[in-house]
Amino acid sequence: MAMTLVVLLLLLPVTRVSAQEQQQQQQTPPEHVVQPGCRDKCGNITITYPFGIGAGCFRDDGRGGFQLLCDDSLPVPRLTVADYGIQITSLSISTGEAHASLNATRRCYNSKGSVISQGGPVAVPLVGTNLLFSDTKNRLVVLGCPNLGYFNGIDGYYVSGCMAVCRPRKSTASGSCTGVGCCQSMIPPAVDYYQPYLLDIPKSKGDLIIYVNSVTCRYVFLVEATWLHTNYTSKNHNKTDDFAVPVVLDWAVRNVENCRGARKNATTYACRSTLSKCINSKNGAGYRCGCSKGYEGNPYLYDGCKDVNECEQKGKHACYGVCTNTPGSYTCQCPPGTSGDATVKNGCQPKDSFTLAVKVVTGISLGVLLPFFMCFWLYLGLQKRKLIRTKQKFFELNGGLFLQQQIHNYNGNSKGTGGFKIFSKEELEKATKNFAADRVLGHGGHGIVYKGVLEDKTVVAIKKSKMMEEAQTKEFAREMFILSQINHRNVVKLLGCCLEAEVPMLVYEFVSNGTLDQYIHGGKGINSDRAFGTCLRVAVESAEALAYMHSSASPPIIHGDVKTANILLDDKLTAKVSDFGASKLAPTDEATIATLVQGTCGYLDPEYLITCLLTDKSDVYSFGVVLLELLTRKKALYLDGSAKDRSLVLCFMTAAKVGQHQELLDRQVRDEMRIEVLEEITHLVIRCLNMSGEERPTMKEVAERLEMLRRYQHHPWAQADGNPEERSLLVMNQQNVNYKFTQDYILDF
Structure with a gap:
């Protein structure tokens, strides 16, 4: 039985392209590929000028081929040459090629040799365009046997063709296209018209040589030469359907x-x-x-051509030394101290610049200096060990082991810290650039505060304290652990500490908007339309923070240095009480513990000055001074003033006794305050500043009273109707307020 030629024609989609084209399409298109404002994509195909879609986007020199159309209505957008209908699958600026997709011309016969079906293009004209069929990249292929295929030019004359004949199956060469079942021929240059033909060979008696192993359908088509290497084989046969093949077009400016x-x-x-x-x-x-x-x-x-950085293209430009990019080129030199050819692997060799004399001098120098350097490194090693021992000593003296154990017990495992961390000295030095002067945020009575940035980019405030008493050192770790548990929105969070220094350093959260002192006296100013409302809110928030430490902390905590400089404001002017440098844990028994007096002049509790006993009522007194500063916008202490004007508290008490205290208030505060609120807050300030601690209110009472006044200041009628206690403010009679000042009371100040 005769054997037909076996031809594998893979089922290719219309937009199938070669592997090289797919790689080109996957690359990111370079800059400046199209005219400004023009479309640079049709599906996944990059459009490059002089090609373009739309008016003004392509080169119009009177010839066709550069104007393209994109049909986006299809599932896969289709790119074609305008007026010619040829489908384009890729474009290349560097090679001047365009890849197109054409259908193969098909003709099928029955057993008697009559045509039963056919398909494929009648003609593909490129006449008058900037496109030509590539004579080097394309081949005319004839498949099936017996088959004579060829194509004509626009003048109707033969251009190129070949004939495929049949042979018995055992004589068919697998995977070749040399005339048996498949033939190919080259095409001449400058082909701008393609009209394919299949010549029928009638089957007659005695034609066994020609028709043995014949196939039903025969094809002729123009195709990219590489297609034969990747898609032609003899393992598949009797193909009868239509298919598309890739064709290479050479484009140029041809006017x-x-x-x-x-x-x-x-x-x-x-x-x-x-x-x-x-x-x-x-x-x-x-x-x-x-x-x-x-x-x-x-x-x-x-400006479409850009410089290539050859130093980044290691595969194309070999350089095993120091590569330097230059406009249009690059240099490749051996590294310093070597010489040779840097473009060759291992081409750079070390220079031997040592003469005999230099070697002798070097040897003698090493013999003399080596012992010296060994001693020096030994000294550095001993100093380093001494520094480590010193750090460990301070760590233990400051209660580091106790604090580690407390953190471990609190979190249930050795890795957790509950947000509180023990920092090393090196971490804080790095965070503050070795405690640089430009990182100083402020100076206080207990030390200097620096701005620091930790390795995780967290901004913190680092308190570098001054000397501390031995008794304080012993209790420091316990107090720090308790302070770290404070979690209140108006208290600056203690994030950690460093115990490797002689005096421990504290790490707090960073509050960005300065201190209340700066807003009152430092020129920043609370310049809102409701300045007193802001002041009153800050006072309420500060009082709530102190009340929380006095009443809710376990054990209770006494601040010890309440002042406007220790009340920080964030970006929303929310108050945050800070600086626990003088804070104490309230005693749990009746024993009184006398300490050296600490604090800030002008804010110190007179009773604390006499007894040296710090209590929660000491914070109440200091907060009363803060309230005075908010109301008067005056400093708590003027050292350059007269004797009677140095103390803000004494001036206020003296004025209040004769009913002139309103004159000390800031004008804007007087204008905004209701008279009943003014009298009530004056009475609260006087209670806070009482010489006897027992007569002062608690911070909880102060916070509640201030909050009541704040709400009444904003909504007097609504609040008064809803709260009997606040409604009493409406009927307050300032004439009945009796402050009961005595001469001794005034002289005590």
Whole structure:
């Protein structure tokens, strides 16, 4: 039985492209590929000028081929040449090629040799365009046997063709296209018209040589030569359907013969980039443009060619030394101290610059200096060990072991810290640039505060304290652990501490908007339309923070240095009480513990000055001074004033006794305050400033009273109707307020 030629024609989609084309399409398109404002994509195909979609987006030189159309209505957008209908699958500026997809011409026969079906293009014209069929990349292929296929030009004359015959199956060569079942032929240059034909060979008696192993359908088509290597085989046969194949088109600017003619007319010259060059077309008349050596991009656009960084293209430009990019090129030199050819692997060798004399001097120098350096490094090693021992000593003295154990017990495992961390000295030095002067946030009575940035970019405030008493040192770790548990929105969070220094350092959360003292006296100013409302809110928040430490903390905590400089404001002017440098844990028994008096003049509790016993009522007194500062916008202490005017508290008490205390209040505060609120807050300040601690209110009472006044100040009628206690403010009679000052009371100040 006769054996037909076996031909494998893979079922290719219309938009199938070669592996090289797919790689080109997956690459990111370079900059400046199209005219400004024009479309640069159709599906996954990059459009590069002189091609373009739409008016003004393609080169219009009177010839077709550069104007493209994109049909986005299809599932896969289809790109075609306008007026010619040829489907384009990829474009290349560097090679001057366009890949298209054409259907193969098919004719099928029955057993008697009569045609039963056919398909494929009748003609593919490129006449008058900038496109030509590539003579080097394409082949005319005839499949099936017996088959004589060819194509004609526009004049109707034969251009190229070949004949495929049949042979017995055992004589068929697998995977070849040399005339048995498949033949191929080259095409001449400058082909701009393709009209395929299949010549029928009638089957007659005695034609066994021609018709043995014949196939039903026969094909003729123009195809990219590489297609035969990847898609043709003899394992599949009797193909009867239609299919598409890739074709390579050479494009060029073809309105002139060559570059010489193109340069004569600068207006129509296509190579626009100053870094471009002209290349004569190898297929037909015309020319192409390319970027000069060392540049890449689109030479058809102004400033379209860009410098190539050869140093980043290791595969293309070998350099095993120091690579330096230059405009249009690069340099490759051996590293310092070596010489040779840097473009060759292991081409750079160390220089032998040592003469005999230099070697002798070097040897003697090493013999003398080596013992010295050994002693020096030994000294450094001993100093380092001494420093480590010193840090460990301070760590233990400051209660580091106790604090570690407390953190471990609190969190249930050795790794957790509950948000509180023991920092090393090196971490804080790095965070503050070794405690640089430009990182200082402020100076206080207990130390200097620095701004620090931790390794995780957290901004913190680091308190570097002054000397501390031995008794304080012993209790420091316990107090720090208790302070770290404070969690209140108006208290600056203690994040950790460093125990490796002689005096421990504290790490707090960073509050960005300065201190209340700066807003009252430092020129920043609370310049809102309701200044007193802001002041009153800050006072309420500060009082609530102190009340929380006195009443809710376990054990209770006494601040010990309440002042406007220790009340910080965030970006929303929310108050945050800070600086626990003088804070104490309230005693749990009746024993009184006398300590050296600490605090700030002008804010110190007179009873504390006498007894040296710090109590929660000491914080109440200091907070009363803060209230006075908010109301009067005056400093708590003027050292350069007269004897009677130095103390703000004494001035206020003296004025209040004769009913002139309103004159000390800030004018804006007086204008905004209701008279009943003024009298009530004056009475609260006087209670806080009482010489006897027992007579002062608690911070909880102060916070509640201030909150009541704040709400009444904003909504007097609504609040009064809803709360009997606040409604009493409406009927307050300032004439009945009796402050009961005595001469001794005033003289005590």
